[in-house]
Amino acid sequence: MITTLSAMAALAEKHPELGIKTETFDRLEEHPHANTRIRYLYRDASNYKQSDSVIFSGAITAEECETLIAHFDEYGGFIPGQVGMPDLQDRMTGGWDEDLDHPFHEITGIELTLSPADTSMTAADLADRFSGISWDPEHRP
Numbered sequence: 001m002i003t004t005l006s007a008m009a010a011l012a013e014k015h016p017e018l019g020i021k022t023e024t025f026d027r028l029e030e031h032p033h034a035n036t037r038i039r040y041l042y043r044d045a046s047n048y049k050q051s052d053s054v055i056f057s058g059a060i061t062a063e064e065c066e067t068l069i070a071h072f073d074e075y076g077g078f079i080p081g082q083v084g085m086p087d088l089q090d091r092m093t094g095g096w097d098e099d100l101d102h103p104f105h106e107i108t109g110i111e112l113t114l115s116p117a118d119t120s121m122t123a124a125d126l127a128d129r130f131s132g133i134s135w136d137p138e139h140r141p
Helices: 004-014 022-028 062-070 123-131
Strands: 035-043 049-056 106-113
Touching (some): 004 022, 004 062, 022 106, 035 123, 049 106
Antiparallel strands (some): 035 049
């Protein structure tokens, strides 16, 4: 039987860009109050950046992480506003810039936490939203 920890360790090795913190899975995967923090980043065409995180109810599984990965766009991106997460472009000085901005963000961290969820979505809900997505490159926050 493959444990969540070993499966997450394999994903972390295969996808280091996702910043999967396997030590949190080692400590918390069986904890009844474990939640999932997803850290993500927006980078405009000038390489200016904004980042944030969302804490989802429940511990994400390796299968759910694989669902996210399988549904990233061809460059490893996703559009938060299409899956119920805040878009970050409006946090940039001056708001949306047609010459520099685009809708895609990248996940930079996945970890378990005992911090309370800050959204009504569960980690499973997020994976479900990814599984049925068709990214809209014309999406605006």
